[in-house]
Amino acid sequence: MELQDHIMHGVFHSNGFGHLLCLNGLEAVAGSNLSGRQIMNFWDHLCNALRARKVSLNDISTKRGMELRLMHGIAYKAPWFGSWGYKFSRGSYGVIQPMYEKAIDTLRAMPLCILVHYLGSSNHDIPIIFSRYQMLSDHSLTTLGDMFQFMLELKTRMAEENLLDSYTGPGMFVEQSCRWSPKRIEMATRAIVEALKRADFRWVSRQEVRDAARIYIGDTGLLDFVLKSLGNHMVGNYLVRRCLNPVTKVLEYCLEDVSNIVPTQDPKVKTTIHQYRMSKSQLMKDMLYLYKHILKDYPSSLNVGILSVVPTAVRIILDAKYFAKEYHEDQHQARVEIGSEDKLSVYCTIMLRNNNINIEGTTTTLPPLLPPFECVRLRRSATFNELMVEVEKIFRDLYWGMKNLILDSVANLEANGKDLVFGQVEVGGKVIFQGSNKGGIGEEMMYYEGGSNWNKVVVCGCGAREDDGERMVSCDICEVWQHTKCVGIPHHQPTPQIFLCKRCENEIVTLPAFP
Incomplete structure (x- = not known):
């Protein structure tokens, strides 16, 4: 149980409840050629095949020192395990689900311009990294959630040594097989930017920009290519924005002067196209840099305005690491409602009462226990006495601490032992029995998650x-x-x-x- 070098370690109980205890991908286990996603896919298929009811896990997964539940929470509003349906189960240090969701929403919606405004003066790398990926993206990246989501998705599309051939200067990424030279692309880009500068309104339709630039660039194919590639890219000290007008459904462009945000570049750099290559390694370095300087090592001197909530929101997300997935609970009930030999199903659980135990000379009463409902199949003519016998047998087999379970009454119905079950309970209905569990000291503790610390x-x-x-x-x-x-x-x-x-x-x- 203490070994941590398994590729995967899970526990499955006979009543359909399970726990994923350990999952190690390529970086954690020497000689393994399975990624964490492949292993998780296998575990999920296994849980489906075994008809799991509910599976829990403790998410402490990291990637190069970055807690994935924080990164993926900001990017996707869910932990890394959320891709397989795992959701918030409980938090530590008093964190509850509304707090967790509010913290994620707060960080996801954090505007990049606000971060640059407060952090950019003391840290010039942050605005440069932001602009680098805003140029790469074909849609607007305006919030921290947008940025981390784009970076994570870009990482999955890049092989380990895959390089992105790109051109900076006009802020465009051009394929090597492009039929236009970098110089012609730069000229067309400048013409479009100048047209946007002269525009009477901030947002200009694609057709209007194209018509204005056509005066200087006669090749409409080149203009179409640049307009398609230029959205949300840096050109000198300007960020070219592109979005779809929600009313007219027409693409529109505008310019944002970011000279007061992005450090001033050498004028020679603005007028020259430089080719560079981005690797997956560079992407991971940029991601780690943002993670460290915005989320983990956020300077306390900058706790002003909206940014003051960053450390608190980060702590809340990291204190929520217990997640669970509900599997086939509904299907589990539906598939056994009517079985062979004319047997019908009901769902039963137990509630212990007067369960007194002696601890260090003091008699203490255990709190009420209500385990998960279990399916019991009965003849149509079965009585509550017969059902009680079956429930005793099932719970004695399932729970080590209930070997001495004795049931004596029905808690949620006015029923006598000789009454017919299906005269008072619908097929697939629920019945709660009351009883006691007289056993040796210590056994009564074993069906509590807290063990002997239950009190x-x-x-x-x-x-x-x-x-x-x-x-x-x-x-x-x-x-x-x-x-x-x-x-x-x-x-x-x-x-x-x-x-x-x-x-x-x-x-x-x-x-x-x-x-």
Whole structure:
């Protein structure tokens, strides 16, 4: 269980619930030729074949030091595992789903122009990287979500050593087989930019731009080619925008002067076309640079206005790493409603009551338990007594801690043992039984995710009220648990032998002195 060098490690329970514990792609396992996406596809097919009901995972996946749940959350509004249908299950440190979704929406919608305005003066690389990919894209990249999504999609289209042949200067990327020379393309681009400068309105239709530039460039094929390739590209100190008018459904162009954003270039560079090549390695470096300087190492001195929410939103997304996928719950129910031998199905679960146990001389009552519903197939003439016997057998087999389960009544229906089940319950309906589980000390604990810590009281300043799997420390006076991170204990330091929470510490300080 402790080994981490598996290509894939999953656990599947007999009642259809599973957990993906480990997934390692090309970079993690030596000699493996399977990518993480290939392995995940196999796991998803396996879960479908085994008729999974629900599968969970703890997403701590990284790529060259970048947390994928943060990158893909900003790019796609979902984690990397979201491509296979995994969604938010629960968060740590008090994070709930609305907080998680709001944090993602906030970062996705962060305007690039705002980031450049505040970060560009102290970091000239960020606006240069932004403009580089705005030139590459054939659609407008205006937000952080647009930028990361385009970069991730571009990475998947590039082989490991694939190079993009490109031309800078006019801000266009030209195929090597293009029938026009770079010089003619540059002349046509300048003519179009000059036409946009002279336009009476900010947005100009494609036809109007083409007609104005045709005075200087007679080759309409060349103009069409440049107009098709020029949208959302840099030309000198101008960014050429292109969009579809939502009313007229006509392509329109405009110019944005970015000279106050992008560092001033050498005038000679503006008038000369330079060819350069971009590799996948360069793309990853740019992505890592933006990740580090915008998301992870964001300067606290720039926490102004809308940018002040960046560190908080990043923390919330990273504190949401438990995801789950609901598989064939509906199909599972539909396929067994009517079976062979005239058997019908109902769905049953149990609720334990008066389940007292003795821990260190103290009698404690376990909280109510309501496991997932299980399918039970019965004859049409079966009684509740017969159903109760079947449910006892199923739950004793499924749960190690319920070997002594005894059921005695129906909790959600007014029913006697001799009553017919299908006289009161529809086919595919749900029945909850009550009972007890008298067993040895320790067995009762095993059907709780928290194990023997089921009775710990969690009241943390972050808002958490239950054990979320993160490291915690207990106050030696009130015995309330809190996250070590929230009380200021560094992750690399062990928990102190004696710890007092702030409330108990303050109460001790305010106690009157003894005479």
